[in-house]
Amino acid sequence: MSAILDVQNIEKHFGDTRVLEDITFSLEKGQALAIIGSSGSGKTTLLRCLNFLETPDKGRITVNGETLFDTADLSTQREEEVRRKRLHFGLVFQSFNLFPQYTALENVTLASKLLAKEQPDFKARKKQLFADIDTRGKELLAQMGLADRAGHYPHQLSGGQQQRVAIARALALSPDILCFDEPTSALDPELTGEVLKVIRSLAEQNTTMVIVTHEMAFARDVADQVIFMDGGVIVEQGPAREVIDHPKEERTRQFLARYGEN
Amino acid sequence: MEVLAVVVGALNEGFLQTLKLFVVTLLGALPLGLIISFGSMSRFAPLRWLTRTVIWVIRGTPLMLQLIILYYVPGKVLGYSPWGTGEAGRFLASAIAFIINYACYFSEIYRGGIQGVPVGQQEAGLVLGMTRRDIFFKVTLLQMVKRIVPPMSNEIITLVKDTSLARIISFQEVIWAGQAFMKTSHGYSGLLWPLFFTGIYYLVFNGVVTVLLGRLEKKLDYFR
Numbered sequence: 001m002s003a004i005l006d007v008q009n010i011e012k013h014f015g016d017t018r019v020l021e022d023i024t025f026s027l028e029k030g031q032a033l034a035i036i037g038s039s040g041s042g043k044t045t046l047l048r049c050l051n052f053l054e055t056p057d058k059g060r061i062t063v064n065g066e067t068l069f070d071t072a073d074l075s076t077q078r079e080e081e082v083r084r085k086r087l088h089f090g091l092v093f094q095s096f097n098l099f100p101q102y103t104a105l106e107n108v109t110l111a112s113k114l115l116a117k118e119q120p121d122f123k124a125r126k127k128q129l130f131a132d133i134d135t136r137g138k139e140l141l142a143q144m145g146l147a148d149r150a151g152h153y154p155h156q157l158s159g160g161q162q163q164r165v166a167i168a169r170a171l172a173l174s175p176d177i178l179c180f181d182e183p184t185s186a187l188d189p190e191l192t193g194e195v196l197k198v199i200r201s202l203a204e205q206n207t208t209m210v211i212v213t214h215e216m217a218f219a220r221d222v223a224d225q226v227i228f229m230d231g232g233v234i235v236e237q238g239p240a241r242e243v244i245d246h247p248k249e250e251r252t253r254q255f256l257a258r259y260g261e262n
Numbered sequence: 263m264e265v266l267a268v269v270v271g272a273l274n275e276g277f278l279q280t281l282k283l284f285v286v287t288l289l290g291a292l293p294l295g296l297i298i299s300f301g302s303m304s305r306f307a308p309l310r311w312l313t314r315t316v317i318w319v320i321r322g323t324p325l326m327l328q329l330i331i332l333y334y335v336p337g338k339v340l341g342y343s344p345w346g347t348g349e350a351g352r353f354l355a356s357a358i359a360f361i362i363n364y365a366c367y368f369s370e371i372y373r374g375g376i377q378g379v380p381v382g383q384q385e386a387g388l389v390l391g392m393t394r395r396d397i398f399f400k401v402t403l404l405q406m407v408k409r410i411v412p413p414m415s416n417e418i419i420t421l422v423k424d425t426s427l428a429r430i431i432s433f434q435e436v437i438w439a440g441q442a443f444m445k446t447s448h449g450y451s452g453l454l455w456p457l458f459f460t461g462i463y464y465l466v467f468n469g470v471v472t473v474l475l476g477r478l479e480k481k482l483d484y485f486r
Contacts, residue, residue, distance in 0.1 A: 051389050052388075083392075084391070086390075086391050087391045089389070090389065093386065097382035098386075101484075111390035111392055114392055114393075114400070153485050153486075154485075154486075155485060169390070170390075173390065
């Protein structure tokens with residue numbers, strides 16, 4: 001199997017602070033990768049680099065053999081192409097970031113409808129295109145267990161429901177790789193289960209995912225691969241159960257022990 | 263009773279001018295303010311500083327002074343008045359001064375409203391492949407409008423009353439019409455009450471404005 005995502009030597013500074021250093025990993029299609037590590041270890045910045053919300057200072061990102069970003073190749077850094085490249089990735093935020101003025105269904109379909117307008121035959125087929133998008137949006141919400149919440153506004157939904165709408169929204173554009181940035185960290189403990197369940201079912205359907213998480217048991221069960229980060233570098237990576245149950249590095253052991261105590 | 267009808271007729275005529283200046287100022291200043299707010303948030307520093315300097319000067323000096331300068335100075339410099347001599351010229355000069363002045367105030371309200379929308383909203387739009395233009399019009403704009411209705415209401419109510427400043431260049435708005443009865447107007451002399459009566463116009467009109475803006479606020483209550 002060939003890698004769908006290949007990340008080489010990513011480096012990122014904020015001013016004088018080095019946030020990411022020599023980050024290299026790859027991910028195969030249909031696999032889930034969990035990134036673990038304490039706060040400030042660079043996990044979120046790495047995810048933001050993949051989604052082009054941050055521009056790496058060094059390195060290369062390849063998806064499906066297409067080089068999306070390469071500091072050595074200026075032609076990959078054109079601003080106008082970034083928007084198209086972002087569509088390879090979906091991102092689910094820690095704080096949901098749903099659009100408050102739109103219903104759950106509208107949140108899921110908005111971007112698809114805007115993209116549909118760029119099609120050359122949009123005017124002639126507008127009705128059909130929008131109907132198809134709405135159908136797909138409803139299917140996604142149903143898949144999230146939210147069929148009866150399509151017409152609700154975000155403030156009328158619980159945190160867990162909002163995050164599931166956000167997952168549906170990210171899936172609507174059929175990204176190659178779906179990224180999660182601590183998807184349950186902003187939720188009350190009793191609501192984390194419903195969101196983790198949805199992510200678990202996505203993993204069972206072989207959705208390619210990169211998940212930044214503090215849920216160690218979840219990472220161990222759901223992810224195929226695990227990366228442990230500390231101080232902006234990858235300390236250890238490998239199969240999930242191996243890294244979490246039998247860590248090789250001292251720093252990984254210490255981190256996991258701290259989590260075991262909590 | 264006859265005198266009341268005459269006074270009300272004259273004041274109505276004046277108030278029509280007040281209303282005209284109010285509407286034209288809003289129509290001009292609402293969009294111009296948005297453009298100025300983009301300038302004051304620009305990533306291009308010289309444009310940002312230029313815009314902020316203009317805002318500082320316009321907000322930092324009296325509107326009455328701006329009216330006088332705009333109406334009289336071009337005539338002194340050019341040797342003839344670009345505004346002409348009639349009421350139409352006075353209206354045009356007033357409208358331009360008001361639009362510039364209010365656009366600067368509005369721009370700061372817009373800026374606060376736009377910057378108050380969480381950055382996560384923009385990022386959510388970006389990762390969904392939306393253009394910056396789409397993100398502004400489809401995501402940010404309505405959230406900004408909701409935020410700025412209360413401060414905007416304040417400015418709009420002030421504008422209703424500020425239109426009276428245009429009488430400094432003899433624009434014949436409602437207070438000008440009321441004050442005329444103190445001397446002689448429409449055959450009546452030395453009447454003081456028409457001037458006070460103009461206050462009723464402002465009160466009623468601001469009542470209407472308050473109700474309308476209240477409705478808008480309520481209409482945007484469907485989301486948080």
